[in-house]
Amino acid sequence: MILLARALLFIVGLFFFPLGAHALWWSFRDVAPNWRDADWSSAKLLPAPREAPQAIVAIYAARVGRWRGIFAHHSWIVVKDNGADRYTRFDKVGWGSPVRTNGWVADGRWFGNPPQPIVYLEGEAAARLIPQIREAVARYPYSKAGDYNAWPGPNSNTFVAHVMRSVPELGAAMPPTALGKDWQPFHDIVGLTPSHTGFQVSLGGYAGLSVGWVEGIEVDLLGLVAGVDLRRPAIKLPGWGRIGMDPII
Numbered sequence: 001m002i003l004l005a006r007a008l009l010f011i012v013g014l015f016f017f018p019l020g021a022h023a024l025w026w027s028f029r030d031v032a033p034n035w036r037d038a039d040w041s042s043a044k045l046l047p048a049p050r051e052a053p054q055a056i057v058a059i060y061a062a063r064v065g066r067w068r069g070i071f072a073h074h075s076w077i078v079v080k081d082n083g084a085d086r087y088t089r090f091d092k093v094g095w096g097s098p099v100r101t102n103g104w105v106a107d108g109r110w111f112g113n114p115p116q117p118i119v120y121l122e123g124e125a126a127a128r129l130i131p132q133i134r135e136a137v138a139r140y141p142y143s144k145a146g147d148y149n150a151w152p153g154p155n156s157n158t159f160v161a162h163v164m165r166s167v168p169e170l171g172a173a174m175p176p177t178a179l180g181k182d183w184q185p186f187h188d189i190v191g192l193t194p195s196h197t198g199f200q201v202s203l204g205g206y207a208g209l210s211v212g213w214v215e216g217i218e219v220d221l222l223g224l225v226a227g228v229d230l231r232r233p234a235i236k237l238p239g240w241g242r243i244g245m246d247p248i249i
Contacts, residue, residue, distance in 0.1 A: 015238050026069060031112065038111045038112040041109060042106075042107050049086055053083050055126040056079070056126050058107070059117070060115035061073040063113035073157070074091075075181075076091040076156070077160060079126075082127055089101070092140075092158070098142070099140060118175070129167055132167045136162065140162055152183050160174065165193075172248070173247060177238075177240075180205065182202050182225075193215045195212055199211060199212070202220070207222070217230075224239075226238060233245055
């Protein structure tokens, strides 16, 4: 009984105390009350296409709206070919056609929340990966109407994780608050991390473990992630996300 009590105390301390603290902090923020009143404008993270002829690949994540922003991010993918006059943005959403192309501004705010970069590549490095990214988007197996489940997945973050797993040269880790990033069908319990630098165990997104050079060490419980990054020193806490060095090298 003592051992069980200590285990429960550890789980509360590691997962639910940080989440509760972040929920309290979030309650004091001025968040958009609904979809219509939210700011979806550009966060000015990307150069205008006419000023940047080079190929560009970017992956962004931003907090979701209202109370869900306490614990979750939405992520998406942006590409621009050499000489292209516009960016192409790919999202997966939970209504209509799940995989959307250019549904929003490439570097736009999400429900009023500014995006943070996960990946940013330019020039030859980006040009080499864009065909692979487009192919991975086209091959996403959960792209039909009804193929969306906010929790535990497959959702928007599962989609981006699929692309990153298909193109491990992207060499990045998604935010720990990207709920659904670790979702895998039950027949794929054990596999490689998206960066292919370690292994991942996923019990249908309800619990899991990831150990990789890029991802660090992450423990997933009900979609909440706690862990550490040794490559770019940081801690990862439910609700708060990553606290430490910038993950982009």
